[in-house]
Amino acid sequence: MILQSTEIEKSNAGKQAKHKALFEFAKNEIPNAEEIIKRLIDFQVAIPSWALGTGGTRFGRFPGGGEPGSLEQKIEDVGLLHKLNNSSGAISLHIPWDIPTSPKDIQELAAQHGLAFDAVNSNTFQDQAGQVLSYKFGSLQNVNKAIRKQAIEHNIEVIKHGVDLGSKSLTVWLSDGSCFPGQLNFRKAFENTLESLQEIYATLPEDWKMFVEYKAFEPNFYSMTVGDWGQSYLYTSKLGPKAYTLVDLGHHLPNANIEQIVSLLMMEGKLGGFHFNDSKYGDDDLTVGSINPYQLFLIFNELVQGTQPGNAPFEAGSGFGWMIDASHNVKDPLEDLLQAVEAILISYAQSLLVDAKALEEARENNDVVKAQEILQGAYRTDVRTLVSESRLRTGAAIDPLDVFRSLKIREKLIAERGTNSIATGL
Numbered sequence: 001m002i003l004q005s006t007e008i009e010k011s012n013a014g015k016q017a018k019h020k021a022l023f024e025f026a027k028n029e030i031p032n033a034e035e036i037i038k039r040l041i042d043f044q045v046a047i048p049s050w051a052l053g054t055g056g057t058r059f060g061r062f063p064g065g066g067e068p069g070s071l072e073q074k075i076e077d078v079g080l081l082h083k084l085n086n087s088s089g090a091i092s093l094h095i096p097w098d099i100p101t102s103p104k105d106i107q108e109l110a111a112q113h114g115l116a117f118d119a120v121n122s123n124t125f126q127d128q129a130g131q132v133l134s135y136k137f138g139s140l141q142n143v144n145k146a147i148r149k150q151a152i153e154h155n156i157e158v159i160k161h162g163v164d165l166g167s168k169s170l171t172v173w174l175s176d177g178s179c180f181p182g183q184l185n186f187r188k189a190f191e192n193t194l195e196s197l198q199e200i201y202a203t204l205p206e207d208w209k210m211f212v213e214y215k216a217f218e219p220n221f222y223s224m225t226v227g228d229w230g231q232s233y234l235y236t237s238k239l240g241p242k243a244y245t246l247v248d249l250g251h252h253l254p255n256a257n258i259e260q261i262v263s264l265l266m267m268e269g270k271l272g273g274f275h276f277n278d279s280k281y282g283d284d285d286l287t288v289g290s291i292n293p294y295q296l297f298l299i300f301n302e303l304v305q306g307t308q309p310g311n312a313p314f315e316a317g318s319g320f321g322w323m324i325d326a327s328h329n330v331k332d333p334l335e336d337l338l339q340a341v342e343a344i345l346i347s348y349a350q351s352l353l354v355d356a357k358a359l360e361e362a363r364e365n366n367d368v369v370k371a372q373e374i375l376q377g378a379y380r381t382d383v384r385t386l387v388s389e390s391r392l393r394t395g396a397a398i399d400p401l402d403v404f405r406s407l408k409i410r411e412k413l414i415a416e417r418g419t420n421s422i423a424t425g426l
């Protein structure tokens, strides 16, 4: 379905008076409000194709109906989100779930919705129908050279699909690892993986990046061959300048200091991008900001500080890959994505409030209390009106979630696609 601008304008008109009063108040409180709004307008986060359907657990899946049953419908759904919030201007595809029959038609459709193609994702964590060799014991790490070759060729094919669509990066997440002590020779697994990644890297187009995503555990529970940021960094630094580490917020052990990881990867110029989500235990796929919004703010604070001029070698504006990576069980996926983008924008805006000079002074003086006050002062500032104002100025909704519900968008999608439509890949 196509959402008309007039429908959004109508909703905004009803909310304008209250919004205006709140915004005037916020402007007095926040001296750099205009600068923040400008940066919020520019900020885009990619939506992964697999977040558009209901996720599941290994126990069950409870879809709510109206899920996009084709790549075209997935693009339409992201188009809806982008129309509502003007901050979801890219889609990230998963191959082979999202292979386009006609890349040209798909590109045209995406352009109609104002969408670009973000990173393409390879999949060697499951066997596809008709696949000759199995990834049961790993893909790029596998002791069997023919299996490694099959996985390498798959990644090269994914790059080709990405080139056809105008994507500029490949994300490699490997489920490779082992479940029991003794199962794997760690060194050989690393060396095989590196050699395989090198072969893929060699085929990257000149202006492409490769993101190597790590994960602490699952599906393997004894060792993961790209298990943490240190291992990912080892691969990406050996691979070369087009390889970067990708941080997925849910891929750490509980209590990991992710903001510190971000800071050091930026220092080394090796931070490639993010997969936003939240977790209480591990890879829980919960909505970003739903469990620990303060951590999200602290991460954004490092990102903003790290992109200030003078903090070489990270080049400001060289383009991180920002993406949501969540797909859970109980919410409407589109409502969830609206909440996720909102949480990201709020944290970003709050981090732009931090007085970096005063913070550094406090640090130099070992004034721990002052340093904490500066950060928490920014975190406790209500910036929601600035986020709404940034949307209003670009013709998006003051309150996207309210528009989604009052226009009964899910009901319309169910009427259009049926209750049994299931997003491909889920």
Ligand SMILES: [Mn+2]
Residues within 6 Å of the ligand: 173, 213, 248, 275, 325
């Ligand atoms: Mn991820």
